[in-house]
Amino acid sequence: MVRGINNLSDARYCAGMGADSLTFRLDPAFADYLTPEAVQELSGWVAGVQLIGEFDTLPMEEINTLVQKCGLHAVLLHRRRPADELAQLTVPALKLTPWVQDMMPEDVDLRFREQAPHYLGFVLATPPSPLPNAAELLRLTEQARTYPVWLGAGFSPDNLRGFVEKVRPAGIVLQGGDEIKPGLRDFDEMEAVFEQLEEE
Numbered sequence: 001m002v003r004g005i006n007n008l009s010d011a012r013y014c015a016g017m018g019a020d021s022l023t024f025r026l027d028p029a030f031a032d033y034l035t036p037e038a039v040q041e042l043s044g045w046v047a048g049v050q051l052i053g054e055f056d057t058l059p060m061e062e063i064n065t066l067v068q069k070c071g072l073h074a075v076l077l078h079r080r081r082p083a084d085e086l087a088q089l090t091v092p093a094l095k096l097t098p099w100v101q102d103m104m105p106e107d108v109d110l111r112f113r114e115q116a117p118h119y120l121g122f123v124l125a126t127p128p129s130p131l132p133n134a135a136e137l138l139r140l141t142e143q144a145r146t147y148p149v150w151l152g153a154g155f156s157p158d159n160l161r162g163f164v165e166k167v168r169p170a171g172i173v174l175q176g177g178d179e180i181k182p183g184l185r186d187f188d189e190m191e192a193v194f195e196q197l198e199e200e
Contacts, residue, residue, distance in 0.1 A: 004176040021050035029056040060088040092120040099128040121148030127155040
């Protein structure tokens, strides 16, 4: 999953490198949100990827309108919504979930268990600092085996391939960036991640 796609260079590069999904920030609550027209234009240049809209405070009715307008396959919600609101969605929802330092393991499990029936999965895009210790990594592995969890590439900056093989998350999350100027973008960091994840 590559989040925050806002330019054609990113969209085409990530789709070409085998990304499964691209996310677009469509909620006006975000300072860098895209218009539906911009998303339509960008998505028109890519094929074979899931299109996901990111939303924060926008009402469900307006989210559904944008889902249809932009041809989205799913949504990534930044804040927790009541079950009756989630039931109104016309596509599956993922939940952006923060890593809470010092949270009791049973509370983490309860959070996942309560929300799991209403979401396609959970996206822990931002790794904690410091990174998970051995005990936390073990619990994270257990959670990833129980629930669909997408993890930011920064959870294991040095050996991402080994981390993925050990934890087995549903996916890895990368962050899109801005073009240096139209049509010009530095993909070195992203390329290094894609190369680690490339199937042999």
